[in-house]
Amino acid sequence: MPTLYHAPLDPHSRFIRLAMAELSMECDLVEERVAERRREFLMLNPAGTIPVLVELDGQVVPGAGVIAEYLDETRGLVLGERRLLPEPPSQRVEVRRLVNWFHQKFWAEVAEPLLHEKLYKLSLSPAEGGGAPNPAALKAARANLRYHLAYVGHLVARRNWLAGDHLTYADLAAAAHLSAIDYMGDVPWSEQNAAKEWYARIKSRPGFRSLLADRIRGMPPAAHYTDLDF
Amino acid sequence: MPTLYHAPLDPHSRFIRLAMAELSMECDLVEERVAERRREFLMLNPAGTIPVLVELDGQVVPGAGVIAEYLDETRGLVLGERRLLPEPPSQRVEVRRLVNWFHQKFWAEVAEPLLHEKLYKLSLSPAEGGGAPNPAALKAARANLRYHLAYVGHLVARRNWLAGDHLTYADLAAAAHLSAIDYMGDVPWSEQNAAKEWYARIKSRPGFRSLLADRIRGMPPAAHYTDLDF
Numbered sequence: 195m196p197t198l199y200h201a202p203l204d205p206h207s208r209f210i211r212l213a214m215a216e217l218s219m220e221c222d223l224v225e226e227r228v229a230e231r232r233r234e235f236l237m238l239n240p241a242g243t244i245p246v247l248v249e250l251d252g253q254v255v256p257g258a259g260v261i262a263e264y265l266d267e268t269r270g271l272v273l274g275e276r277r278l279l280p281e282p283p284s285q286r287v288e289v290r291r292l293v294n295w296f297h298q299k300f301w302a303e304v305a306e307p308l309l310h311e312k313l314y315k316l317s318l319s320p321a322e323g324g325g326a327p328n329p330a331a332l333k334a335a336r337a338n339l340r341y342h343l344a345y346v347g348h349l350v351a352r353r354n355w356l357a358g359d360h361l362t363y364a365d366l367a368a369a370a371h372l373s374a375i376d377y378m379g380d381v382p383w384s385e386q387n388a389a390k391e392w393y394a395r396i397k398s399r400p401g402f403r404s405l406l407a408d409r410i411r412g413m414p415p416a417a418h419y420t421d422l423d424f
Numbered sequence: 425m426p427t428l429y430h431a432p433l434d435p436h437s438r439f440i441r442l443a444m445a446e447l448s449m450e451c452d453l454v455e456e457r458v459a460e461r462r463r464e465f466l467m468l469n470p471a472g473t474i475p476v477l478v479e480l481d482g483q484v485v486p487g488a489g490v491i492a493e494y495l496d497e498t499r500g501l502v503l504g505e506r507r508l509l510p511e512p513p514s515q516r517v518e519v520r521r522l523v524n525w526f527h528q529k530f531w532a533e534v535a536e537p538l539l540h541e542k543l544y545k546l547s548l549s550p551a552e553g554g555g556a557p558n559p560a561a562l563k564a565a566r567a568n569l570r571y572h573l574a575y576v577g578h579l580v581a582r583r584n585w586l587a588g589d590h591l592t593y594a595d596l597a598a599a600a601h602l603s604a605i606d607y608m609g610d611v612p613w614s615e616q617n618a619a620k621e622w623y624a625r626i627k628s629r630p631g632f633r634s635l636l637a638d639r640i641r642g643m644p645p646a647a648h649y650t651d652l653d654f
Contacts, residue, residue, distance in 0.1 A: 240575075241521075241529055253514055259489070260520045268513055283498055284483055290490040291471075299471055345470075 199226040199235065199246040202408040203313060203377055205305050206258035206297060207245040208370035213262060213363065215401025216278060217269050221247070229317075258297060262363055278363045289357045292349075292364035296371045300342050305371045307335040312378050313413065336380060343381065346372075347389040361396070369396045373405055379416030383424065390424075398422050429456040429465065429476040432638040433543060433607060435535050436488035436527060437475040438600035443492060443593065445631025446508060447499050451477070459547075488527060492593055508593045519587045522579075522594035526601045530572050535601045537565040542608050543643065566610060573611065576602075577619040586622070599626045603635055609646030613654065620654075628652050 198214070198221045200207030214221060226235055226244050239246045239256035247255040247264070255264045266279040279289055311327035318324025346368060349356050357364040372393060375381050383390040396402065406420045418424040428444070428451045430437030444451060456465055456474050469476045469486035477485040477494070485494045496509040509519055541557035548554025576598060579586050587594040602623060605611050613620040626632065636650045648654040 241525060253517070255517050256521055257524055259524060260517055263493075263520060264513060264517055267516065283494060286497065287483070287485050287490055287494055290493060291486055294487055294489060295471060 196221040196250060197224055197248045198222070199224050199238070199248070200244055201225060201227070203309060203374045203410060204244055205301065205371040205374045206243075208373060208405055209258050209297070209363075209367050210245045210247065210261050210265075211404060212366040212370055212401050213265055213278060215399075215404065216276075216361075216366070217265060217273070219265070219269060229314075259293070262293070266363075276360060278361070278366070280358070280360065280362060285358060285362075289362045289364045292357055293367045296364075296367040300368075300371050303338040304335050304342055305374055307331050308339075308375055308378065308380055311335070313410065316412070339375065339380065340382065340385065343372075343386045343389050346392065347386040350392040351388040356392070365392075365396055369393065369402075370405075373397075373402075377408070377410070377415045377419055378413075379419075394422065394424070397424075426451040426480060427454055427478045428452070429454050429468070429478070430474055431455055431457070433539060433604045433640060434474055435531065435601040435604045436473075438603060438635055439488050439527070439593075439597050440475045440477070440491050440495075441634060442596040442600055442629075442631050443495055443508060445629075445634065446591075446596070447495060447503070449495070449499060459544075489523070492523070496593075506590060508591070508596070510588070510590065510592060515588060515592075519592045519594045522587055523597040526594075526597040530598075530601050533568040534565050534572055535604055537561050538569075538605055538608065538610055541565070543640065546642070569605065569610065570612065570615065573602075573616045573619050576622065577616040580622040581618040591626070595622075595626055599623065599632075600635075603627075603632075607638070607640070607645045607649055608643075609649075624652065624654070627654075 196219070198207070198210060200211065200223055202225065211223070226232070226246075228235075228242055228244055231242055235246075236242055238248065238254050241256065243257060245258055245261060247261050249255070255261045262279070266277070270277050270279060279286055311331050315324045315327065346356070353359070355361050355365050356368055372381060383393070397406075409415070426449070428437070428440060430441065430453055432455065441453075456462070456476075458465075458472055458474055461472055465476075466472055468478065468484050471486065473487060475488055475491060477491050479485070485491045492509070496507070500507050500509060509516055541561050545554045545557065576586070583589070585591050585595050586598055602611055613623070627636075639645070
């Protein structure tokens, strides 16, 4: 079975877990603490980032964006009309644009600061920058989140799924990032009904079960995290 | 003719200019000052980033990564054996891994801080964060640059080009980022002969001429910038 090096609340890893589930692809999940800069892991991916996929034949595929393209090219055609990166060039542009939106923009403006302040700082000493969350950073990230959630609502009010008529990588990227924030209870779902309805649809897909089963030691999920009718 | 919204020293824009030249693709270059957040430009790319390609039929393709995939899919096959994103899955993984290395890691650790400190701060008022370069930021970016240049040297000492036997998007991404830094005279070429030899080869390609002709008002290029035998 292939191996995926990941971390439970890492949105980029969650994106690949969702993609593999849509492709009915099984793999061994191995948690990697990238901050430890483990030598064997850096041999797999010199950039030191997760996720990293390792195939049975030894092929190493590092990074969420690279893995998504690789999975589409090596396994994506079996989905036919439900391909996660659809065939027409204009649709591929829109799917990739939105994937990058979440992996880069949402990550930098919302997910990374919230995860850093609320989760990663817990495992750092004061000398390493650990400690209590910075209220100004939390406030800024939550303000950015409202803007991103409104953008999701804007898109799904006009389309069935984020990038068009079908579920694509765009939905999986958005849901992966939002799900990590939702674990910590930070998503104001009641403010955006269209976005909430879209998230309820994607949350009920079989591939989401593994994400909803994740638990972080010392930090239980928000009460509604596993609720499909939240 | 298609239009490319770009900025002269922006490495992500330079990457696409080099790719289009390898594809013998002509386009109108339009300089976009993203800091101005021009409304018409945000309609093209809500993320507000460059480069953005606009085709004659109106198709908008935003972002260096998305444009590169799009160009490969719509025009790349004409290059045959010289395709910039080669056919075999393992080579595609390696090319994309290295493209992301430069667009994300090199950008964050070297190119963005050097461009910000030495160029972009010139156009900002003190209240906006403008002013003289921060020596500590310059020192850190230059230390990171040595490490990246050694990585380029390590790769090209074992391969003909960065990702293997042929010129690919990986070389164009690396050269695009290094060329922007080289304009400012910050690349210690004499420390890495293999990397220097590789850069001399790519610098002499016809597609590089347009980059070597760029001039920033008030900031002439380093003396060796246009020299093919530097």
